[in-house]
Amino acid sequence: MGKENIPESVVQLAIADDIIKIGRANSLWPLTFGIACCAIEMMATGGSRFDMSRFGAEVFRPSPRQADLLIIAGTVTKKMQPGIKTLYDQMPEPKWVMAMGNCAISGGPFAIKENYNVVLGADTFLPVDIYVPGCPPRPEGLLQGIIELEELVSDWKRFKDPEKAHSRQPSIRAQADKEV
Amino acid sequence: MILTLTILLAVIIAIAWAAFNAAYLVLAERRGAGIIQRRPGPNINGPFGLLQPPLDGIKLMAKQLIIPDGADKFMYISAPVLVMCPAIMSFVALPYSDWLQAQNIDVGLLMVFAFASMGTMGIVFAGWSSRNKYSLMAAMRSVSQAVAYEIPMIITALTITLMAGTTNLDAIVAQQSENFFHWNIFPLFGETHNILMPFSFLIFFICSMAETNRAPFDLGEAEGELVAGFHIEYGSMGFGLFFMGEYANIVIGATLATIFFLGGWSCPFGLFPGVWWFLIKMYAIIFTIIWIRWTFPRTTIYGLLNLSWKILIPASLVNLLLTAGLMKVF
Numbered sequence: 283m284g285k286e287n288i289p290e291s292v293v294q295l296a297i298a299d300d301i302i303k304i305g306r307a308n309s310l311w312p313l314t315f316g317i318a319c320c321a322i323e324m325m326a327t328g329g330s331r332f333d334m335s336r337f338g339a340e341v342f343r344p345s346p347r348q349a350d351l352l353i354i355a356g357t358v359t360k361k362m363q364p365g366i367k368t369l370y371d372q373m374p375e376p377k378w379v380m381a382m383g384n385c386a387i388s389g390g391p392f393a394i395k396e397n398y399n400v401v402l403g404a405d406t407f408l409p410v411d412i413y414v415p416g417c418p419p420r421p422e423g424l425l426q427g428i429i430e431l432e433e434l435v436s437d438w439k440r441f442k443d444p445e446k447a448h449s450r451q452p453s454i455r456a457q458a459d460k461e462v
Numbered sequence: 463m464i465l466t467l468t469i470l471l472a473v474i475i476a477i478a479w480a481a482f483n484a485a486y487l488v489l490a491e492r493r494g495a496g497i498i499q500r501r502p503g504p505n506i507n508g509p510f511g512l513l514q515p516p517l518d519g520i521k522l523m524a525k526q527l528i529i530p531d532g533a534d535k536f537m538y539i540s541a542p543v544l545v546m547c548p549a550i551m552s553f554v555a556l557p558y559s560d561w562l563q564a565q566n567i568d569v570g571l572l573m574v575f576a577f578a579s580m581g582t583m584g585i586v587f588a589g590w591s592s593r594n595k596y597s598l599m600a601a602m603r604s605v606s607q608a609v610a611y612e613i614p615m616i617i618t619a620l621t622i623t624l625m626a627g628t629t630n631l632d633a634i635v636a637q638q639s640e641n642f643f644h645w646n647i648f649p650l651f652g653e654t655h656n657i658l659m660p661f662s663f664l665i666f667f668i669c670s671m672a673e674t675n676r677a678p679f680d681l682g683e684a685e686g687e688l689v690a691g692f693h694i695e696y697g698s699m700g701f702g703l704f705f706m707g708e709y710a711n712i713v714i715g716a717t718l719a720t721i722f723f724l725g726g727w728s729c730p731f732g733l734f735p736g737v738w739w740f741l742i743k744m745y746a747i748i749f750t751i752i753w754i755r756w757t758f759p760r761t762t763i764y765g766l767l768n769l770s771w772k773i774l775i776p777a778s779l780v781n782l783l784l785t786a787g788l789m790k791v792f
């Protein structure tokens with residue numbers, strides 16, 4: 283899904299809109315909803331070592347009425363699909379969907395000839411905003427996904443100066459090569 | 463005219479104090495949970511994460527408001543208001559220092575308890591009107607819990623009234639002024655001698671925790687059994703109001719415990735009595751409540767009701783009788 287440019291109300295107040303967007307970006311409450319193995323990584327992300335609460339996103343709400351973000355963490359089977367659709371419909375606007383892991387993106391390891399019950403990708407029936415690849419993605423991956431989603435929601439970057447972050451990467455890799 | 467204006471100002475300050483506490487105790491709870499679980503907690507948005515509550519508030523207010531099909535509209539909308547308003551009303555009667563009080567009411571104790579029990583009404587409204595089986599079950603649980611724990615709480619408050627001889631909260635504190643041994647929790651040199659007061663404090667503390675639906679007594683919103691409890695159908699600011707009402711009630715419980723047992727604004731060594739001592743004691747109690755929530759697992763509904771009907775109510779009744787006897791003897 284690209285970015286939609288639908289005005290949210292009749293009266294548009296630029297500053298108020300910006301503040302609301304920042305508010306939304308900084309408190310993305312996910313739905314407590316794990317489907318398969320990727321959910322284990324999602325739990326780890328909420329745990330002490332990675333701690334997504336730093337970004338204000340640790341409030342896993344059990345009720346879809348209070349959630350902003352639906353993280354599809356795992357294999358979507360044909361039996362599960364209507365349930366997920368219902369949960370998505372029950373969430374109030376504005377809401378976002380994240381496809382976490384290869385299963386939710388494209389069927390992943392189940393996209394084979396013999397497959398009879400796995401839906402090949404959550405985007406076949408839901409408007410997915412962010413894809414986090416991996417089988418399973420590491421918790422850092424999910425955090426990156428949330429930070430990217432924050433930018434998508436509000437046009438506001440949490441961490442400025444990405445060049446610096448990229449320039450550090452080769453050196454880390456070089457170090458790892460040396461260790462090997 | 464001047465009188466009306468001062469009362470208005472006092473009420474506005476009381477509302478602001480309640481809302482401020484409700485918003486920032488949520489952050490304190492999240493950071494506290496982080497510290498207890500060895501993680502930082504929300505610390506990036508603003509210095510020490512201080513911008514997190516306003517950001518959450520903005521998000522909740524800007525979210526779509528859903529009224530479920532077939533819900534009783536009037537009750538559905540009024541329920542969160544009914545939880546938050548009585549909590550704010552109680553703040554009007556609470557004294558924080560000998561000059562810092564919105565209204566000095568002679569029946570302050572009675573008024574606070576009357577408004578505190580109205581909050582349960584909001585929970586029943588929410589559970590009944592959302593037309594959801596989980597919320598209805600949670601509301602029934604909450605009511606049985608509130609009924610069970612209000613009795614020992616009020617009997618304990620009655621014990622205090624018996625000792626102080628007044629229901630004026632200001633006067634109750636005035637009797638415990640001076641140092642630690644004059645406080646009601648351990649009255650060695652005070653006007654009344656009663657060795658049972660530490661138990662009264664324990665009963666009062668447990669009851670105030672259960673009254674506010676806090677873990678380990680949060681059977682009303684047990685996620686494993688009831689999804690989200692009585693506020694399952696509430697999104698947006700309706701849910702926010704339930705949340706804020708809960709924290710406002712915690713503040714009321716801690717404030718009452720401070721007034722009844724810990725000597726209000728008097729200092730443990732008799733030095734510089736003032737509002738700062740009150741705040742230190744109150745926040746120490748609130749911190750203990752948060753600490754308990756992140757340390758103990760949830761009880762079962764049977765364990766919860768048994769604790770009240772089989773232990774706390776008989777104990778508080780015996781306490782009341784013995785206190786009356788002791789007062790007669792000494």
Ligand code: SF4
Pocket residue numbers: 318319320321355356357382383384385386390391416417418419
């Ligand atoms: S992507 Fe891999 S880890 Fe995630 S649910 Fe599918 S099989 Fe499991």
